[in-house]
Amino acid sequence: MNLPKLNRLLRRIPLHLVVLALTLIWIIPTIGLLVTSFRPVEDINTSGWWTVFSRETKTSTAYDQWCSSCHGEGQDVAGVDLSDPAVVSELNSALRLLAFMRRGHPDISQNGQMPTSQEAADIAATLQGLTGEEESARFTLDNYIDALVGYRGLQTYTSDCADGTPPSGFTCNFLRDLGNRRGMGRAFVNSLLVTIPATILPILFAGFAAYAFAWMDFRGRQVMFAILVALQVVPLQMTLVPIFRIYSQLGLNGTFLGVWLFHTGFGMPYAIYLMRNFLGGLPRDLFESAYLDGASHWTAFVRLAMPLAMPAIASLAIFQFLWVWNDLLVALVFLGSSNPVVTYQISNMVTSLGAGWQLQTAAAFISMILPLIVFFAFQRYFVRGMLAGAVKG
Amino acid sequence: MASVTYEHVWKKFGDFVALHDLNIEIADKEFLVLVGPSGCGKTTALRCLAGLEEVTDGKVYIGDRVVNDIPPKDRDIAMVFQSYALYPHMTVYDNMAFGLKLRKLPKQEIQRRVETAAEILGIEQLLKRRPRELSGGQRQRVAVGRAIVREPQVFLFDEPLSNLDAKLRVQTRSQISKLHQNLATTFIYVTHDQTEAMTMATRIAVMNKGKLQQLDTPQELYDRPANMFVAGFIGSPAMNFFPARIRRDDGAVYVDADEFAVRIPDHKAGVYMPYDGKEVIFGIRPEDIHNPDFAPANINSAPVEAKVDVTELMGNEIFLYLVSGKNNYVARVDPRSRYNIGEQVRLLFNMDNFHIFDPSLDAENPVAIR
Numbered sequence: 001m002n003l004p005k006l007n008r009l010l011r012r013i014p015l016h017l018v019v020l021a022l023t024l025i026w027i028i029p030t031i032g033l034l035v036t037s038f039r040p041v042e043d044i045n046t047s048g049w050w051t052v053f054s055r056e057t058k059t060s061t062a063y064d065q066w067c068s069s070c071h072g073e074g075q076d077v078a079g080v081d082l083s084d085p086a087v088v089s090e091l092n093s094a095l096r097l098l099a100f101m102r103r104g105h106p107d108i109s110q111n112g113q114m115p116t117s118q119e120a121a122d123i124a125a126t127l128q129g130l131t132g133e134e135e136s137a138r139f140t141l142d143n144y145i146d147a148l149v150g151y152r153g154l155q156t157y158t159s160d161c162a163d164g165t166p167p168s169g170f171t172c173n174f175l176r177d178l179g180n181r182r183g184m185g186r187a188f189v190n191s192l193l194v195t196i197p198a199t200i201l202p203i204l205f206a207g208f209a210a211y212a213f214a215w216m217d218f219r220g221r222q223v224m225f226a227i228l229v230a231l232q233v234v235p236l237q238m239t240l241v242p243i244f245r246i247y248s249q250l251g252l253n254g255t256f257l258g259v260w261l262f263h264t265g266f267g268m269p270y271a272i273y274l275m276r277n278f279l280g281g282l283p284r285d286l287f288e289s290a291y292l293d294g295a296s297h298w299t300a301f302v303r304l305a306m307p308l309a310m311p312a313i314a315s316l317a318i319f320q321f322l323w324v325w326n327d328l329l330v331a332l333v334f335l336g337s338s339n340p341v342v343t344y345q346i347s348n349m350v351t352s353l354g355a356g357w358q359l360q361t362a363a364a365f366i367s368m369i370l371p372l373i374v375f376f377a378f379q380r381y382f383v384r385g386m387l388a389g390a391v392k393g
Numbered sequence: 394m395a396s397v398t399y400e401h402v403w404k405k406f407g408d409f410v411a412l413h414d415l416n417i418e419i420a421d422k423e424f425l426v427l428v429g430p431s432g433c434g435k436t437t438a439l440r441c442l443a444g445l446e447e448v449t450d451g452k453v454y455i456g457d458r459v460v461n462d463i464p465p466k467d468r469d470i471a472m473v474f475q476s477y478a479l480y481p482h483m484t485v486y487d488n489m490a491f492g493l494k495l496r497k498l499p500k501q502e503i504q505r506r507v508e509t510a511a512e513i514l515g516i517e518q519l520l521k522r523r524p525r526e527l528s529g530g531q532r533q534r535v536a537v538g539r540a541i542v543r544e545p546q547v548f549l550f551d552e553p554l555s556n557l558d559a560k561l562r563v564q565t566r567s568q569i570s571k572l573h574q575n576l577a578t579t580f581i582y583v584t585h586d587q588t589e590a591m592t593m594a595t596r597i598a599v600m601n602k603g604k605l606q607q608l609d610t611p612q613e614l615y616d617r618p619a620n621m622f623v624a625g626f627i628g629s630p631a632m633n634f635f636p637a638r639i640r641r642d643d644g645a646v647y648v649d650a651d652e653f654a655v656r657i658p659d660h661k662a663g664v665y666m667p668y669d670g671k672e673v674i675f676g677i678r679p680e681d682i683h684n685p686d687f688a689p690a691n692i693n694s695a696p697v698e699a700k701v702d703v704t705e706l707m708g709n710e711i712f713l714y715l716v717s718g719k720n721n722y723v724a725r726v727d728p729r730s731r732y733n734i735g736e737q738v739r740l741l742f743n744m745d746n747f748h749i750f751d752p753s754l755d756a757e758n759p760v761a762i763r
Contacts, residue, residue: 283478285474286478286480288445288472291445291466292444292445292471293466293491293492293539294492295466295495304480
């Protein structure tokens with residue numbers, strides 16, 4: 001490597017560092033969420049996600065405060081043999097420990113207090129440490145499984161099924177349970193059913209319209225196009241009630257067709273605008289040449305306009321896909337719980353009491369998978385898509 | 394194979410008149426070049442024939458058929474566009490076959506035609522490539538090939554050479570001429586380049602501001618331009634014009650341009666006699682101004698004087714930019730001449746080839762007096 005090159009590289013180091021730092025700041029919350037989604041719920045409740053990368057250090061403060069006198073030499077937590085790992089593993093979660101304490105050991109709360117759930121978790125952790133039993137694995141897929149099947153119980157779907165006590169509404173046949181209404185698995189399929197037609201339909205219709213606006217002569221072409229562009233300012237929320245009423249009369253509420261139509265309607269103004277500008281930017285000669293070659297408008301559209309508009313179509317498809325996939329409002333209003341989609345399901349993951357948010361971390365990543373695949377598969381179109389219509393060629 | 398006729402064709406874009414009562418008759422197998430400055434309506438005339446524009450008034454015939462209301466695809470014409478308009482997502486073969494496929498020709502026939510055309514144009518080895526992998530010259534040939542395979546009655550060319558470099562343009566020019574001979578079909582060719590027009594055409598239609606100025610063979614246009622526009626447009630460098638007066642003196646007729654007065658040869662004098670005392674425009678081509686030392690022997694010459702402003706040595710000739718009073722003009726003289734800038738020189742006008750235009754009817758575009 002010659003000197004100027006090295007020089008340039010060195011001068012760029014600060015820039016690279018800054019970029020790297022910014023990227024990290026942006027991505028850290030997501031990484032945290034990702035790590036958390038793979039941790040057992042007990043761990044999530046006891047320690048931060050970053051601790052998985054270090055050896056665990058347990059604080060025994062809570063244990064000393066509440067329980068040190070409960071057992072030991074000749075003493076125990078009333079009848080509990082702490083030398084039996086099976087017993088202690090029963091007390092592995094804060095909730096169960098608290099319940100256990102309330103049930104059989106009023107003496108613990110003799111001073112009229114109970115440990116907080118955080119303290120209970122600490123106690124549970126310390127108890128586990130005392131038995132010398134290595135606690136459960138640091139990483140688990142349970143959150144994902146629970147989210148996919150929509151398990152809302154106290155333990156996990158896997159452990160319930162292993163115990164032979166299938167939670168109500170479950171068969172413990174994983175593939176069958178994936179179809180559960182409250183699960184992300186079903187929601188994922190529903191989301192696909194909503195998103196794919198709601199992406200294809202507006203682009204197809206917008207293609208027809210854009211071709212007409214770009215290459216066919218008819219009265220009021222400019223005016224109509226101007227109105228269409230102006231339609232983009234209509235806020236979607238404004239139309240929810242009237243369309244809901246129309247859909248009720250037509251029986252479209254809660255059906256996929258209703259959502260497809262809604263997304264098609266709201267996707268089209270921008271899609272037409274973008275496609276028209278793209279098609280209009282193609283050389284006029286090309287179409288005239290095709291007409292002279294014997295092409296009708298239809299042939300010119302299918303054989304010429306569509307293949308050449310692929311970059312515009314791809315970027316439009318990506319944006320429409322992401323928009324529909326991530327949409328909650330429309331799905332909530334028109335589909336609701338009859339055909340829940342992923343966004344709806346995520347919003348329902350956490351109970352009103354705040355429990356189950358470990359499921360939400362997993363659910364969030366399940367819903368992210370497809371957009372990520374789409375993004376990486378088509379990322380070159382993102383840049384082109386943003387430029388579509390802005391520059392020629 | 395067909396003739397083409399424009400009959401009182403008008404084309405207006407709003408208030409702008411693009412074609413002003415255009416009348417042209419183009420015979421079968423003719424190579425007609427429409428030439429004129431940009432915006433003169435030549436391309437509009439071509440597009441009206443192709444059906445890409447509707448005429449506002451008048452009739453366009455292909456053969457005996459009025460084609461005003463016939464859509465482009467049924468007019469049996471093929472066009473080569475300035476930009477070539479190749480379909481970027483198709484191979485060269487598909488580009489050429491596209492029109493034939495749409496016309497539902499059998500596969501073997503399509504293949505035969507495309508291969509024949511490719512052979513004529515020397516692009517057989519390119520058939521599998523896409524347009525963006527081709528050079529400008531190759532694209533141009535593919536565009537021509539796409540027209541050939543259609544075997545149309547009329548070929549239309551819209552400035553097909555203007556995107557080529559100068560050397561390639563000269564080569565392609567002769568190839569298109571040869572193609573015209575081989576195909577024996579009517580060619581209509583639009584260009585702004587008068588060299589192209591002169592070298593290729595059997596007849597040239599010179600247009601300006603939507604009006605046909607003159608329709609004639611190249612030689613006739615050069616020798617006997619009908620008006621000042623044609624005279625100035627055909628020939629390079631352009632013809633020199635001088636405001637002048639016709640003056641009779643001692644039975645001879647002179648053109649008097651203040652700085653110089655030249656005598657009109659006696660055998661032509663009769664034509665200009667009636668214009669005695671009138672203001673006219675005197676025109677002479679740069680190639681008809683000679684250095685006295687190297688002038689051809691048997692010409693009717695008239696001496697003039699001028700000051701050399703700039704000299705441009707072209708190798709086979711010298712362009713002299715001259716100043717004489719308020720007139721600037723150009724002479725093409727023998728390369729053996731030696732001139733210094735600022736020098737006062739004597740030159741000879743060849744009075745066998747001069748042109749006189751009468752501004753009294755149309756001041757903007759004086760008509761030639763013959």
